[in-house]
Amino acid sequence: MILRSRPESDELLKMRALNTRMELTQEEKFHYFNLEKGYEGEVQFDRKAEVLQEERYIINDLLLKINNSYFQIDSMLISQEVIRLLDVKNFEGDFCIEKDRFFLVKSGREYKNPIDQLNKCASQFRQLLQDLKLNYLVEATTIFINPEFNLYNAQVDHPIILPNQVNRFLKGINDTSSRLNDGHKKLAQQLLSLHQTKNPFTQVPNYQFEQLKKDIYCKFCRSFLLSLQNHLFVCGKCGGHETVEDVILRNVREFQLLFPERKITTTNIYEWCNVDLTKKTFCRVLKKNFQSFGKTSDSYYI
Ligand SMILES: [Zn+2]
Incomplete structure (x- = not known):
């Protein structure tokens, strides 16, 4: 077991x-x-x-x-x-x-x-x-x-x-x-x-939000060659596809992992993904999958 x-x-x-x-x-x-x-x-x-x-x-x-x-x-x-x-x-x-x-x-x-x-x-x-x-x-x-x-x-x-x-x-x-x-x-x-959750052996290099490439990449082959076709992101390299919602949610998880101190807001995730989708689409996906706090203009999600 x-x-x-x-x-x-x-x-x-x-x-x-x-x-x-x-x-x-x-x-x-x-x-x-x-x-x-x-x-x-x-x-x-x-x-x-x-x-x-x-x-x-x-x-x-x-x-x-x-x-x-x-x-x-x-x-x-x-x-x-x-x-x-x-x-x-x-x-x-x-x-x-x-x-x-x-x-x-x-x-x-x-x-x-x-x-x-x-x-x-x-x-x-x-x-x-x-x-x-x-x-x-x-x-x-x-x-x-x-x-x-x-x-x-x-x-x-x-x-x-x-x-x-x-x-x-x-x-x-x-x-x-x-x-x-x-x-x-x-x-x-x-x-x-007794399991320790904070692992002191981890070695992750220093990184800043500004220095990381903002874009979305393929879940399967990690290529940035994604294009939107009939509400799906299709990879130009391996042909893999993923729904818009899944791509956004995957990027929210990655953003959270890399920047736990930053809030999940429509603007932050929009900027992080830097892809040809409207802010409205990001807002809709976040609203559907998370609980929102704050006023409409500066709401954040948990
Ligand atoms: Zn691919």
Whole structure:
């Protein structure tokens, strides 16, 4: 049973919008690319994990805090006998692990050692359980999900699952029966209540309203080549289409995400979309979908 799903993070959504509406630096693009890739890997794992049966709780993307230090758990699997912490990595290419070093063979580019990261996370989680006076067996595993990933020098005692082992790993879990009781339920509820909503790890570049491109873009391919045909916006690049109302609402959500301090007003959204629609159309869509406050001339929407 999935107790916490895996929505796209605000950080990913912001970076995606910024990548479309401004020029990111190479470093920012690299960070954005890694976020997309990481999320894609986690979703792939979730799909595979759908085979899991028996009574188990799955809690995704949990951010916990102990002694002022935060740690993130991609997937937590609570079974009768054990709590599994799963760290999903979507690395691609030939990597090598040597003592503390974890690097791409071809370029030598070094990455944070995933086993060190995993051990640190598991130790923090065990401390948290101790603080809560709970006694459960904890097992932590790094799952490399990408079929194009290869690891040289992996040792049999490394807590890792390689791409060609993922299905067997899940089957192994499935082969163990699991019955959950009230204790497990209480544990899951406690962990969910400790989830931190403000993620200190997020890295979004500074941006100003003035510097972002104001226009509407295709939901599917992110091209700005949209034209209005019979009340639908049609993409000149991929042919995808979306109703006027959906396009406006999608842009309101993006505006809210990027500028939470700004009010949703007809003028703001009109300016943000900068498209050949009348203010009246924006006003109609906002009125229909939100509650309006204030006088007609300066009303805003929530
Ligand atoms: Zn398109």
